[in-house]
Amino acid sequence: MTAVLLASLPAHVSYPFSQALSDLTQIAPIAWVTLTLLLCVLADLILPRHRRGTAVASMAVAGLVVSLGFAVWFWYRGDGHGAYAGYVTGDRFAVFFEMLFAVLGILVVLVSHAYLRRRGMLESEFHVLTLAGIVGMMTLGAATSLVTVFLGLELLSVAFYVTCGFAREETTAQEAAAKYLLVGGFASAFVLYGMALVYGAAGSTLLPVISQRLAHAGVLGNPLLSLGVILLGVGFAFKVSGVPFHQWTPDVYQGAPLPVTAFMSVGTKAAAFAMIIRVFVQALPSMTVEWQVLLAVVSAASMIVGNLMAIVQTSVKRLLAYSGIAQAGYVLIGVVAGGRAGLGAVLFYLFAYLFFNFGAFAILTVLVRPDGEHDDLGDLDGLGYRHPVLGVMMSIFMLSLAGFPPLAGFFGKFFLFSAGIAAGWTWLVVIAVLASVVSVSYYLRVLLHVWTPETAGKRLFVRAGPVAAVAVSAVLAVLFGIYPALLYGAGLFGAAPIPGR
Amino acid sequence: MLASYVPLLIFALIVLGLVGALITLSFVLGPTKPYRSKLLPYESGVIPTTPARQRLSVRFYLTAMLFIVFDVETIFFYPWAVFLHQLGWYGVIEMFVFIAILAVALAHIWRKGGLEWE
Numbered sequence: 047m048t049a050v051l052l053a054s055l056p057a058h059v060s061y062p063f064s065q066a067l068s069d070l071t072q073i074a075p076i077a078w079v080t081l082t083l084l085l086c087v088l089a090d091l092i093l094p095r096h097r098r099g100t101a102v103a104s105m106a107v108a109g110l111v112v113s114l115g116f117a118v119w120f121w122y123r124g125d126g127h128g129a130y131a132g133y134v135t136g137d138r139f140a141v142f143f144e145m146l147f148a149v150l151g152i153l154v155v156l157v158s159h160a161y162l163r164r165r166g167m168l169e170s171e172f173h174v175l176t177l178a179g180i181v182g183m184m185t186l187g188a189a190t191s192l193v194t195v196f197l198g199l200e201l202l203s204v205a206f207y208v209t210c211g212f213a214r215e216e217t218t219a220q221e222a223a224a225k226y227l228l229v230g231g232f233a234s235a236f237v238l239y240g241m242a243l244v245y246g247a248a249g250s251t252l253l254p255v256i257s258q259r260l261a262h263a264g265v266l267g268n269p270l271l272s273l274g275v276i277l278l279g280v281g282f283a284f285k286v287s288g289v290p291f292h293q294w295t296p297d298v299y300q301g302a303p304l305p306v307t308a309f310m311s312v313g314t315k316a317a318a319f320a321m322i323i324r325v326f327v328q329a330l331p332s333m334t335v336e337w338q339v340l341l342a343v344v345s346a347a348s349m350i351v352g353n354l355m356a357i358v359q360t361s362v363k364r365l366l367a368y369s370g371i372a373q374a375g376y377v378l379i380g381v382v383a384g385g386r387a388g389l390g391a392v393l394f395y396l397f398a399y400l401f402f403n404f405g406a407f408a409i410l411t412v413l414v415r416p417d418g419e420h421d422d423l424g425d426l427d428g429l430g431y432r433h434p435v436l437g438v439m440m441s442i443f444m445l446s447l448a449g450f451p452p453l454a455g456f457f458g459k460f461f462l463f464s465a466g467i468a469a470g471w472t473w474l475v476v477i478a479v480l481a482s483v484v485s486v487s488y489y490l491r492v493l494l495h496v497w498t499p500e501t502a503g504k505r506l507f508v509r510a511g512p513v514a515a516v517a518v519s520a521v522l523a524v525l526f527g528i529y530p531a532l533l534y535g536a537g538l539f540g541a542a543p544i545p546g547r
Numbered sequence: 548m549l550a551s552y553v554p555l556l557i558f559a560l561i562v563l564g565l566v567g568a569l570i571t572l573s574f575v576l577g578p579t580k581p582y583r584s585k586l587l588p589y590e591s592g593v594i595p596t597t598p599a600r601q602r603l604s605v606r607f608y609l610t611a612m613l614f615i616v617f618d619v620e621t622i623f624f625y626p627w628a629v630f631l632h633q634l635g636w637y638g639v640i641e642m643f644v645f646i647a648i649l650a651v652a653l654a655h656i657w658r659k660g661g662l663e664w665e
Contacts, residue, residue, distance in 0.1 A: 061634060063637055066637055066641075084651050087651050087652075087654075088651060090655070091654060091655060269549065
């Protein structure tokens with residue numbers, strides 16, 4: 047055994063400290079969140095019970111702010127490169143997603159702190175799991191090897207399997223956790239099988255090497271490679287909840303606690319798109335025709351089914367789940383279109399979507415009572431009259447999701463659709479435009495309930511943390527709509543490290 | 548490229564056909580005279596006192612999972628030990644970081660009562 051091991055490894059390994067430091071710098075935002083996570087676990091053990099929750103929440107926020115600082119610094123330096131023998135990278139694409147997930151993590155902790163206290167749930171462990179999910183998502187953005195991609199995918203999935211069932215006594219939460227575990231396991235198996243076949247064809251797990259080897263080798267007629275791409279596509283479609291692999295989404299979103307739903311609807315989706323771009327666009331440009339057709343079909347189906355199913359929902363969480371399925375369809379147009387314009391549009395949309403979709407879920411926390419969440423459309427009745435500020439912010443989120451100018455959602459769709467047209471995917475964009483016209487009806491239906499003239503109703507649960515998170519989201523959703531060039535420019539820079547077609 | 552797999556396919560078909568034929572033949576032709584002691588799970592072993600489908604304490608899973616975590620840790624040690632001289636002090640530090648992360652997890656389990664057998 048040892049002899050085999052020695053023979054398969056290089057005779058002399060040398061890894062000086064300077065190299066170690068340089069490698070660690072490239073993943074500093076990820077490493078810092080990991081360190082914060084470990085310190086949070088220790089703080090949870092040491093501190094007295096009544097102070098744990100608040101202390102761990104503040105530590106998590108502080109750690110994420112520092113991580114965001116690292117990411118912003120690296121973004122401006124812009125000299126990130128591969129590290130750890132090419133397994134991860136600190137290029138602008140990775141840093142873009144590290145900034146996105148650090149911001150998302152801060153918002154999630156802000157919302158969940160008040161929510162968990164209200165529901166009387168264990169708090170510190172929840173924040174630790176949130177941080178674990180963030181580490182997994184950041185890893186997916188930075189991964190440049192199939193191994194690292196899978197590592198990030200599992201890290202984020204395992205964190206969500208646990209947090210989905212955090213309301214342990216509720217049967218819906220148990221259903222959500224079990225369903226997500228089984229479906230997530232299936233998706234991971236598909237991805238892993240696909241990776242194995244791609245590795246078999248290319249002989250390497252490093253994404254740039256795969257791209258190089260498949261570019262000029264006689265492997266392109268290999269049906270096993272095509273099968274691998276299809277299996278990867280199926281697994282990715284599960285993760286972005288694209289039709290026909292979306293059935294788990296409404297049930298899991300409804301059963302999971304609100305902060306988890308908000309986190310998952312934005313975070314898993316963004317991380318899965320980072321993974322799709324890394325694996326399909328960066329590693330498999332020679333298989334473009336195969337995955338383009340696959341993703342285009344999933345995109346069209348998601349936009350049609352998601353928007354039609356959302357119309358008949360009565361629970362706001364389920365409505366937003368179906369809307370999320372449709373939104374995944376829009377974003378897939380950008381991936382299918384490809385090029386810098388397409389990928390830049392994807393990054394723009396994911397970052398803007400973070401704010402308006404997260405905000406829409408986060409606002410529902412004001413309806414939470416100790417006995418559970420009250421997220422039926424009827425529960426929203428008169429929200430705009432009982433609390434005008436929240437009503438206005440909910441209107442911003444809904445109109446942005448529907449794609450009204452001058453909000454961020456409008457420019458997101460504009461960039462995605464124009465990239466689609468420029469790349470010649472007119473039929474897909476026609477479906478997208480028709481579908482988003484349909485979507486206006488159910489987003490406005492939510493607003494009809496919000497602005498029903500009615501002031502009676504249960505007291506709202508308004509706390510500083512969630513309201514701050516919602517307000518930040520609303521302000522940025524408007525800001526990126528009025529001044530989209532800022533974020534679109536960042537999106538184009540973020541897409542630059544991915545080799546264009 | 549796939550043509551090189553054809554012998555493997557033929558081999559698989561032969562194996563499946565042969566095994567299938569043998570099982571079918573022995574099922575059809577063989578005499579069956581079942582009696583009680585022949586149907587026991589262990590025909591010549593200890594006679595079972597209870598059915599095998601019982602509720603199992605969940606702690607067994609916990610122990611098994613803990614075992615796997617530290618088992619994997621041990622497996623990581625072997626290649627590390629082989630290359631220790633070449634990795635130098637960096638290798639030592641790195642491995643202690645790895646152990647420290649696992650130790651945090653162990654402390655968490657311990658403090659939360661995961662190791663108590665009650």
